[in-house]
Amino acid sequence: MINLKLLLIFAAGLALDGLILPAFFGFKESFLSLLILVMPVLYMGSTGRLIAYGIVFALISESWRGLNFGDMAIPFLFTAAVINLIQHFLDIKYAYLIALMSVMSVYIFLFFYAHGSINMAYFDPVIGLTMILEALILVFVFNVIFNKQTDYVS
């Protein structure tokens, strides 16, 4: 059931990001699909199963964006490894802190995507704030879909 719910969230994010938001609203600076890629690993823990889902989502996403095979899957794996490392030291359960962590994870993803460098244009306040806002909305959606009664995830 969790698989299906995640797949639906991912499909909705992909459609919103590339089609609906830019075409209907003229909003092209959305990072929703990248946030959806890292959010489950942060929200539910970096288990092998969730990382495998993440790879499948990354492969679908890169195919839909016209990128080469592995262009997003490999950076995602490295990002998941960093998240795994962080989760060994920090036990972050507060949902809205997870939202901020997911924004940080997207920047880590961008760092690995660019082979160890990062385009400074992504540190623009508008892009950063958009990402934070989208991450907060996403956490809210996860809370609703996965029936979380409190602001703390298990």
Place this chain on the structure above:
Amino acid sequence: MFFLFMTVLAGIFIDRYFFDRKISNFGATMFRNQASYLFSGLESSGFFFSGFVGFGNIVLENDALRKENMGFLSRLADYEDIKKENEFLRKALNISPRFNNKIVYANIYRFQLGPDGYDVLLNKGTENGIADGDVIITEEGVLVGRIEKAYVDFARALVVSDTDFSVTANVLNSDTAGIARGALDQGLYFDLIVQSDLIKEGDVVVSSGMDMIPPALIVGTVDYVETKDTDLFKKVKIKPAMDKVKIGRVLIIKN
């Protein structure tokens, strides 16, 4: 995690050497026609509804447009006269026409900020004669970008606000010229504008044709000018014109 890493590496190898990248291009090619229709439809609906939002200003806007239209009609008369004179001189001096490039119609079906700048996909590829470096414009003559990589049945585009994009440009009806380079959501920066150059907010910036991009294509309007006596150059930002027009359907000028 090591097993997953090795699986992805094997996938890359198989896709590249056994399937000629058909697996990775599957998603981009599979729904490109449906996505093109959807993108154009959503864009038209978006423009229609945004018109409703600004309904209150429509009388003032109409008045301003009438005045502007009269100015353009006067300029058009001058332009027709100059065009005829230019054609006559080109024939007399045996110079080839200014634009003899082939044009291909295409649709944008994906436009999104991704990990490597904007991910923009077009539904035409090398099978339609499109090649890397071809220039993308709208029907209004607004510069959208250029083809970054053409595949068999689709192409990836580099749009004007991408950080890897730059174009030599000048201010319309002025000698002020420089290089416009993309800055993602900030639009474009207009570099190499010295302090003595005349430039103000609202000025229209067009391509100058000093590089591979044809001249007189609208890049955008000057949005911000910062002048500091201690600096050699002015800091100028351009708002891309493509943000104000429909870009679902575009023209590709072949080089």
